[in-house]
Amino acid sequence: xxxxxxxxxxxxxxxxxxVAWIGMGITLFILLVLKLRLDILILIGPFIPYLIISLVxxxxxxxx
Amino acid sequence: xxxxxxxxxxxxxxxxxxxxxxxxxxGANISSLDALPTLIRKKTPKNPLAETxxxxxxxxxxxxxxxxxxxxxxxxIVALSFMIGGFTHVLLDCLDEKGRMLLYPxxxxxxxxxxxxxxxxxxxxxxxxxxxxxxxxxxxCIVLLIR
Numbered sequence: 001x002x003x004x005x006x007x008x009x010x011x012x013x014x015x016x017x018x019v020a021w022i023g024m025g026i027t028l029f030i031l032l033v034l035k036l037r038l039d040i041l042i043l044i045g046p047f048i049p050y051l052i053i054s055l056v057x058x059x060x061x062x063x064x
Numbered sequence: 065x066x067x068x069x070x071x072x073x074x075x076x077x078x079x080x081x082x083x084x085x086x087x088x089x090x091g092a093n094i095s096s097l098d099a100l101p102t103l104i105r106k107k108t109p110k111n112p113l114a115e116t117x118x119x120x121x122x123x124x125x126x127x128x129x130x131x132x133x134x135x136x137x138x139x140x141i142v143a144l145s146f147m148i149g150g151f152t153h154v155l156l157d158c159l160d161e162k163g164r165m166l167l168y169p170x171x172x173x174x175x176x177x178x179x180x181x182x183x184x185x186x187x188x189x190x191x192x193x194x195x196x197x198x199x200x201x202x203x204x205c206i207v208l209l210i211r
Contacts, residue, residue: 005185014189021066021188024201028070031208032089039086046097053103 007061065156065180066187067197069093071204072152078207084145091149095122095157118157124168125154160187 011018033040065072073092077085101116121127128150135143158164158176166175181187188194 010185017189017194020194020198024067024198028067028201028204031205032070035208035211036086042086043089043093047093050096050099050103053100057103 007058065159065197068156068200069096069153071197071200072156073149074204074207075200076148076152078203078211081211082141083148084139084142087142087145088149091128091146091151092153093149095127095150095153098122118162118164121168123154123157124165125151126168128154 032043036043069092070089073088077083077088095118098120099117105115128147131150132143132147135146154164154166158166158174159178160176160180160182161178162182163174163176163178165172167173180193181190
């Protein structure tokens with residue numbers, strides 16, 4: 001069930017998971033860019049605003 | 065599911081290279097567009113399982129069946145790839161405890177085996193899920209490197 005999270009505490013406790021997830025994400029992204037070339041923009045374009053919103057919210061949460 | 069929305073279509077592409085990769089990936093990720101209300105919300109709703117993400121028509125098999133017809137006229141391979149990609153998203157998502165509206169528009173009930181957690185924070189730190197997602201990741205990387 002959903003859990004209320006203190007992002008700073010949670011991040012410190014689960015650092016290895018965060019690094020692994022981000023590492024897998026970046027690796028997959030690089031391989032996809034190499035495969036799809038410019039077509040990758042069609043795939044990620046609609047999600048760029050989502051990424052920006054998420055990063056802003058994470059920053060706000062960490063500043064609190 | 066997080067990375068599985070990319071890795072599972074990639075593995076499928078490894079088995080069926082005649083599919084159109086970009087359409088497969090687009091179909092497999094377009095459903096996530098309904099996450100916007102969840103992202104911009106100010107407060108966590110009392111019942112997070114009732115939130116917008118995954119509860120719209122984008123997370124139904126019906127949506128992809130309807131889109132299949134007009135895209136098929138344009139290009140049958142693109143249409144089929146897009147529909148298969150979309151199906152993978154909905155079917156993978158129905159593994160979580162929320163389930164998905166698999167029978168929409170006949171029923172608005174959420175169906176699925178409901179074996180994985182829906183909560184993001186629990187999901188990314190669950191050992192079992194991490195092993196599953198990282199295995200799929202390795203398989204997808206192999207497909208991308210050899211194809």
